[in-house]
Amino acid sequence: MSLLRLLQLLEKKPLHRLLISAVLSALSTTAILALVTYAAQKIDYTKAKFVDLPIAGMFVVCVIIYVVSDSQMIARFAADIEQAIDYLRMRLINRVRHADLWKLEHFGQTRLFGSITQSCKVISSNSQYLAMASRSIILTVTILLYIATVSILSFFLLTCLLVAAAMVYYKLGLSVEKCQKNLAADESKLFECVSDLLDGFKEQRLSSAHSRALGEDFGMLSSHTVTARSELHRQSWQQFVFGETMFHFMLGLVVFIVPLYSPSVSKELVKISAAIMFMIAPIFGLMQSLSVLRAATAAADRMMELDEELIALEEQGSHSEPDSIPENFSEIRMANIEFSFPSQSGEKPFAIGPLNVEIKRGEMIFVTGGNGSGKSTFIKLLTGLYHPSRGLLTIDHKVISSDMLASYRALIAPVFSDFHLFSQLFGIETIDQLTAEDLLNWMEMAHITGIKENRFARTNLSTGQRKRLALVAALLEKKPILILDEWAADQDSFFRKKFYHELLPELRRRGLTIVAVTHDDRYFDAADRILHLEEGRITELLTNERGRDENI
Template identity: 30%
Template sequence: MELHRLSDLYWKSAPNLFFLSAMLAIVTGGCYAGLVPFVMYAIDTAAPLRSEVAGERYSYFHSPTDELASWFLVACVAIIVIKALSAGLSMYVSQRAVASHRLHLYGRVQRLSTLDLERIGLARVQAILSVDLPQIALGAANLPIIWVSSVTVLGTLTYLIQLDLRIFSVVLGCLLLVTLTYQLPMLLAMRFFRRVRASQEALQQSVVALVRGAKQLKLNARKAQDFYHHDLADHEAAALGNRAKGDSIMLLAQCYGEMGSFLVIGLILFQLRYTFQLGHAELFGIIVAVLYLTGPTHSVMTSVSAVLAGRIAVGRVSAFYSELAHEASGDERIADNWRSLHVQDLHFSYTGDQQDFSVRDVSLRFERGQVSFIVGGNGSGKSTLSKCLSLHYMPTRGSISFDAQDVHAANLQAARQHISVVYSDYFLFPRLLRDGAPANDELIQRYLVDLELDAKVQLTPTGFSTTDLSDGQRRRLALLVLLLEDRDICIFDEWAADQDPRFKDIFYASILADLKRRGKIVIVISHDDRYFQFADQLITMENGQVKSVHPAGPAGPALSQAA
């Protein structure tokens, strides 16, 4: 559900409810407009009765105009009910539409390729969800207000035609002039609001950096001050300054819009009454009608600002969607009896923040029941290669295959279901996600004990009791999740880096051996040369290429597991 116009938020999520809300808004506006001639008719009806009712005691429902009084009360109650229903329905539809659009956005983000998601970044997604979508909802919620007020204005202008066509022409011209001159400063205000939105997006990125980079900032006071002033305070000041300018211009325009009807009344009172030789009764009816226009015209003008801001947000959301390319998918399956993973002449390149980087000319073979270590210096391409092997990055040239079955768009999703990975930035979900297989509580508890997490983490009906753990403990819990998934290919990116020596021994000597014994393909990114003996093959990376592939020694005892 992509948005191109503000009204798309309604039309594409609940068109029937939207149509009903619009019809109710039009009926409400018509009822509002009908009050003016009704009031004037009541005044004209009561005027000849003044001498007849002198000295009598009357109440609201006991008077010469008691029938009109009853109908007036019914009209007012009807307007209250219909307007409340229209506004409530509009609010419900807008909130439902925003929720639906959020879900659509979640799905689009979920279907992005890993490379595109890394390029877009968390801050932009957060800004769309927390800034733009609420602004769109607010703008869309103001559309029925504009419809009600516009119908009221049209109805009142129709009444003016019946009173005096010349006055109607003048009032219409003045309203058009006020509306036009009102829009000019509003357009200028929108320019400042666009700058505010850009500053908010930059600020979102800085807030993410503030939290994720807190440890580094605490160790360097000058860098912390530089970050505070240039990445936080400057963006806040820019947003504040532009918002103040935009708000000031918008408030000035709104005040001008509010007085527009009174300027027209002044023109009628002090010039047109003489020019057109208007009688007292006719002048009174015209003044009442123009005064009545003050409320709806003001509502239109104030709502227009929210609508314009919503249109800006729609533009940003549309631009964001234009950058989202769906990752190719299909329903072709991977054969169940495959024995090895082949990498043939793999080449992958991307453009980072600082420079281009590529992994190239990689040809490797990984067998079931084999432990492979990928080693090399920083920037050698180990992690990039691991993301290619996990199928998060698709090669720009070459192939990855399960036996002789190449991985391509049609079977990419099926191929990924054979792989589990614990990356260095692995995210622990707050609950234990289910993949369709029944949970083995006994096995989970055994793993918690084996990984010495049972004193910190308990198994609850929704998953784990906490993920608020040290880095080493979080990686152990991530390892537990990988073991529960029981996939054919297990990839570990520097898993043991945050573990104490004892747990490093357990990981390399026991856990890897257990996975090997169970026929898994095990791929480990590591710097721990003391444990290279536990690898069946040692792959050395340098400058994005495989420098060498060497065999290594036997592995040790297995991790205990439940029956």
């Protein structure tokens, strides 16, 4: 059971504490049953009109033990399961943090969001039922043992009936679990459809046919989900009715069958019937717990499966101690680097390379090329986010191995074309407020937002303004290499001119090595060198200072 595996992730022994508390709760409840039936029988025989104080005292003690053990069991188990959830959640996050970008891009985000957020919520909301189920099972066993002290035949028959019923109940439960998995798959498709609607809202609003087809597809998925959920409810209720019926059979077995084979039991029918009535709470509690636990177990299954799958995504060397690389490097070289994307059978894969590029410290290089020419792939190879299938990436003639990747990447501050603007400035321990204000003024953003407590005061801005903040964040990291992918594409004409004629030259003067992907050919004169990509091949174009055009 995945919930038990989840608890075993903790170094301490939560299951031991759970079992001890459950046993104490069950024994105290069984003792209450024995005391009540004994007191009632004694009153019936003696016709006493006064309370038997010793028995009453024992009754009170048993009730106190029950309340304390039950409360401690739920409280401790809730704390343990939350710690286990937090441990696994952080392990998943850490696995994602150390994942290989290429593998992660092809893994998909839907399962990650579902497992890290929704599954945790489901487990946390329903995990207490595992404690209830444990207590119910132990209580049922102790009550059966009590019945054995009264009638061995009743104990044997009731045990056989319960075992048979449990097997049938379990098989019905497997069918319910299958329905839950099908429902989870359908709801995942619904989530993707809603994401398509929100992410592609403009496109569907401009095309009535697109919008209509999207609505029809959502309607079909929604209808299928309704059918799957209805089937789940039907099978869950069918399982519950079966359990209730078995309880009725237990009473009938004791009252109508047992006396036929053991006439002496007739005098003890009240005790046995009372014991069976005491079993109502644990049996129905167990039925309720198992039905609810299926959702928590399925959620735990998803988290544990995801944890195992993410191991395969881990980037080699991501946990090793990184070798240091000095910031005052002389050159970065891409030597015969090649990279290709997998393709469908019969299709020609897109490949980039061989790339032979040398970048000197302090240079400003523009990278140009049409859509699909390989510019973004070139940037990912240069930054070490993609691993080449052939060739070497070196810095000062030293090959950047897997143990050096973290140190190499630490030299780079990027603003990608599909950048994400973090509201909080992670990784910057102390921010020089004057420097931050100067950068915001330089980007003409000081009147719009600010930086307080390592956070941007406001980020719900236009794409161009958010790019300016992303550049501010990159510059505050004070790294020697700046990577800009289509940074000026979302700026107005005035600020675009300022970017090429003022910002970039000043950053170069400060000693930064700049690699910028751009289409703005009117500003090519600002670059030291221009690299052009076309169908995965790279050439160096003419600049004002250099008069050559060659394959590199």
